[in-house]
Structure formats: C-alpha cells, structure tokens
Amino acid sequence: MKIFMLMRFLNFSGASKMFLWVANTLSSAGHDVTVYVFSNNVTHKPETGISFINENLANKGIIGKIHSVRNIIKKVDADVSISFLLDANVYNTFACLGLKTKSVICERNDPFKPHYYKLKFWKPFFRFADGGVFQLKKVAEYYSNIKGKTAVIPNPAVITSKVVLRPFEEREKNIVTLGRIAIEQKRNDLQIKAFALFHKKHPNYKLIIYGRSINGDDLKLQELIKEEGLTESVCMPGVIDNVQETIKNSQIYLLTSDYEGIPNTLMEAMAIGLPCISTDCRPGGASLLIKNEFNGLLVPCGDSKQMADKLCWLAEHPHEADSMGRNAKNIVKDLSGEKIKSLWIKFLKDLCQSE
Numbered sequence: 496m497k498i499f500m501l502m503r504f505l506n507f508s509g510a511s512k513m514f515l516w517v518a519n520t521l522s523s524a525g526h527d528v529t530v531y532v533f534s535n536n537v538t539h540k541p542e543t544g545i546s547f548i549n550e551n552l553a554n555k556g557i558i559g560k561i562h563s564v565r566n567i568i569k570k571v572d573a574d575v576s577i578s579f580l581l582d583a584n585v586y587n588t589f590a591c592l593g594l595k596t597k598s599v600i601c602e603r604n605d606p607f608k609p610h611y612y613k614l615k616f617w618k619p620f621f622r623f624a625d626g627g628v629f630q631l632k633k634v635a636e637y638y639s640n641i642k643g644k645t646a647v648i649p650n651p652a653v654i655t656s657k658v659v660l661r662p663f664e665e666r667e668k669n670i671v672t673l674g675r676i677a678i679e680q681k682r683n684d685l686q687i688k689a690f691a692l693f694h695k696k697h698p699n700y701k702l703i704i705y706g707r708s709i710n711g712d713d714l715k716l717q718e719l720i721k722e723e724g725l726t727e728s729v730c731m732p733g734v735i736d737n738v739q740e741t742i743k744n745s746q747i748y749l750l751t752s753d754y755e756g757i758p759n760t761l762m763e764a765m766a767i768g769l770p771c772i773s774t775d776c777r778p779g780g781a782s783l784l785i786k787n788e789f790n791g792l793l794v795p796c797g798d799s800k801q802m803a804d805k806l807c808w809l810a811e812h813p814h815e816a817d818s819m820g821r822n823a824k825n826i827v828k829d830l831s832g833e834k835i836k837s838l839w840i841k842f843l844k845d846l847c848q849s850e
Contacts, residue, residue, distance in 0.1 A: 496843060497527045499573035499596070501564060501583045504536035507707070507734055508675060509759040510603040513650055514579045515541055520836050521843075529571050533560065533583075546571075557585070565590035574847050577628075579603055585617050588624045597625040597643075597846050605754035605777045606637045626846045628839075630757045633778050644849060646842045649783065650757045651835040652826040658743045658767045660820065663813040668697075669745040670806065673705035673738060674760050676731075678712045682774070684719055685751040685799050691723040692803035697810050702729045703745070705738075738763045745769065746816070747809055752776045753796050757783060762830070765791065765823035770816040772805045774798075790822035 500518050505511045519542045522528040529546040534553060541547055548567065552560045564586045568576055575597045578587035584600035591598035600621060606614055618640065621627070625643040629635040635647050660666070670690065678684050683704060690702040702725070707713065713731060720729045735741045738760065742748065748764035750773040757780035764771050765784060771791040773781040785791035792809070794801040809816045 496521075496574045496847060497529075497572060498843070499529050499531065499568055499571050499576040500578070501531040501533065501576065501587060502579045503532070503534050503582050505530075505532050505540065506536055506538045509756070510579055511539060512759055513603065515539060516651065516653075517577070517839060518545055520832070521839065524836065524840060529573070531564070531567055533564070533586075561586050561589045565594070568594065568596050575599060575843055577601065581614055581617065584621065584624075588621060591625065592623060598623075599626040599628060599843075599846065600624045600638075600641075601628045602634055602638065603630070603756045605756070606634060607778055608754050626842070628842065631779050631783065634756075644842070644846050646838065648835060648838045648842065649830055650759060650762060651832040652762045652766045652830040653832050654739065654766050654827060655763070656737060656740045658739050660743055660768045663746055663770070663816045663820070666746050667744050668700045668810075669703055670700060670747045670749055671703045671705065671742045671745040671764075672749045672751070672760075673735070673742070674758075676704065676706045676708035676712050676716065677710070678715060680752055680754060682751040682753055682797070683712065683716050685774075685797065685802065686749060687716065687719050687723060687725065687729060688799040689749075689751070689802035689806065690729065691725060692799060693806040693810075694725065694728060696807055698728075700728070700746075700810070702749075704729065704731045705733070705735050705741070706731075707734050739767045742769060743767060747772065747806065749802075749806075750774065750776075750781065751802065752781075754778070755780050761785075762826060766827050768820035768824045770809055770819045771823060772802065772809070774802075784826060785823075788819075790819055790825065792819075 502514050522545050530541045531548045535551050573596045577599045578584045579601045587598050622640045627641045627645040628648050632647050748769045748771040750761050754777040774796045775793045787793045792805045
C-alpha cells in the first residue's frame with residue numbers, strides 16, 4: 496500500500512511518538528510510507544526509507560491548508576491517508592473527498608474534555624471520513640457518526656532497551672514522572688502537592704519530573720516547589736530520549752493527568768516492571784492498563800491526599816511493590832508491537848478493499 500500520514504508537529508509528545516511508531520512499523524512491513532508535517536515544530540523524524548515532507552502552513556487559511564494537503568496526496572498517489580489530532584483530521588477528511596485515497600482520522604486525546612468547542616464544531620463533518628482508528632471503545636463510540644470503517648487499536652507496549660530491574664529496596668529512592676509539563680492537563684502541581692505530603696513521612700525520597708513546558712508552567716512549578724520547601728527534594732532535569740534506561744533505577748512511577756489517551760509513559764514504565772500510581776483519568780486509558788492493586792494503583796483525579804497515601808503504601812510495602820511491577824510487565828504480551836502492527840495492517844487492507 497501507498498500510505499500518506501499527516502500531523503501538525505513531531506515533537507516529544509505522546510501523539511508524536513505513536514504517529515512515528517505507526518509510520519515506521521508500516522514502512523518496515525513493506526509499505527510505501529510518506530510523512531507530512533505542516534509546521535516548523537519538528538524535533539523528531541521518521542526512520543530512513545520513509546519519505547518526509549515538512550512545510551509550514553501557518554500563514555494559510557483552512558481552505559489553503561486543505562488545498563495544500565490535497566495536492567500532496569494526489570502527487571503521492573496514496574491508497575490511504577492517516578491523520579493524527581484534530582486539525583490534521585479536518586484537513587485530511589476534506590482533502591480526500593472525491594479522490595481514490597481513503598481518509599482515516601485518529602483521535603489521540605480526550606474528546607469529552609470541557610470546552611473542546613473546536614471538536615464539537617468539526618465533529619459532524621467527520622461523517623465524510625472513510626475510516627477512523629481510536630485507542631478506546633468509548634472514544635470510538637463518540638465518533639459513531641463516521642459512516643466508514645472504524646477500529647479500536649490501542650498503543651503498543653514496547654521495551655526500547657534491555658532493562659533488568661533490581662529489587663524495589665535496592666533501587667534509588669526516587670519517584671519519577673515524565674511527559675510534557677502542562678498543569679491544566681498533566682496536573683504537575685498535584686505531583687508536587689502529593690509528594691509534599693508523602694515527604695513528611697519519607698524525607699529521604701526525591702521527586703524527578705522529566706519533560707519540558709511550552710507555556711511557562713515549569714516556572715509556576717518551581718514557585719510551588721519553593722512554597723512547599725522542596726527545593727532539595729524535587730528536580731526538573733528536562734527532556735530525555737531513552738525513557739526506560741533513565742527510569743529503571745527509580746522505585747515508583749507517578750502519573751497525575753486529568754485526561755489522556757492511552758498514556759505512553761505509563762506503558763513504558765509498566766513494561767519494565769516499575770510499580771505505578773496513576774489517576775483514573777478520562778476517557779479511560781489508565782484504567783485499561785492498570786487493574787487496581789494487581790499491576791498498579793489508581794486514584795481519583797485531583798486527589799493529592801490519596802495519591803500521597805498510595806505513595807506511602809508502596810514505599811512501606813516493598814515486596815508488594817515488586818509483585819505489582821512483575822504483574823505490570825504482562826502488558827508487553829497483551830499489547831505487543833506485533834499484535835498492534837497486525838491490527839493496523841488488517842484495518843488498512845480491509846479499508847482499501849472496501850467500496
């Protein structure tokens with residue numbers, strides 16, 4: 496198949512990571528893949544063998560952007576065009592109208608989040624899409640107006656390096672979290688507030704927040720760290736590439752988001768056997784991965800007290816923490832890269848063969 500893929504950016508975000516995984520995986524399976532990014536926000540690129548086109552459409556209006564995307568799709572002569580996130584989904588849907596190319600939209604966020612007015616406006620137009628791929632059944636149901644073929648395909652759980660964890664008590668007394676620093680969604684403030692409560696009982700621990708902010712939220716967090724008297728116990732080292740190799744010596748992984756798709760960073764931590772605590776965030780990605788008290792711990796969104804209590808419980812029950820970590824590693828089998836690759840290829844082949 497000739498496959499065209501488009502997205503507004505390729506950076507350190509979870510959506511970018513999965514976009515590239517799909518592109519690289521389809522290419523390695525022998526398909527002709529072209530990746531198109533329509534902004535200057537590019538820090539990552541696809542693997543060798545994939546055609547990569549990058550142009551900035553920021554100065555064009557919606558019609559101009561759709562026209563540009565349509566021209567490239569026609570030039571590539573793609574069988575299918577896959578888009579990630581709302582703006583790309585809009586351009587893709589309209590650009591493929593009247594072409595032989597099948598449009599596939601992919602939602603990688605929470606469509607139920609409040610004030611998502613842009614999605615509410617554009618949703619009726621997605622009935623013109625030829626297909627859709629969604630991470631969760633609940634999200635697929637939200638897009639039930641799509642007349643074409645849809646599928647629920649979760650993210651893969653991938654081990655990117657050979658990591659062997661030492662027992663819980665032998666690892667460094669670090670609690671780690673990583674991802675984009677964004678208080679409104681990721682609730683990094685909750686990480687600090689929960690850690691402050693936990694730190695009163697366990698002062699030898701440190702909280703490490705990996706990631707960066709694009710809107711100054713890191714400065715707000717630094718102020719909160721000072722207010723809580725944690726300047727010696729909380730650090731923010733910035734962005735890292737090899738996640739699993741970096742976090743393997745820590746004791747606990749923490750996720751505090753109010754909403755996510757399927758959290759890639761949570762999957763990466765679980766895949767190497769790190770015991771994890773996560774909020775039960777919308778629209779259900781964390782609860783898909785974590786079976787509470789079996790392979791991790793779930794807490795209600797926004798509850799720093801319960802989060803702190805769970806941190807204390809893990810710190811005080813090392814054998815149970817090790818057991819949870821071992822159970823967490825099973826997601827590598829349940830959501831293996833090979834399984835997810837097969838689901839994508841079957842969906843695309845079925846779509847291309849449909850009338």
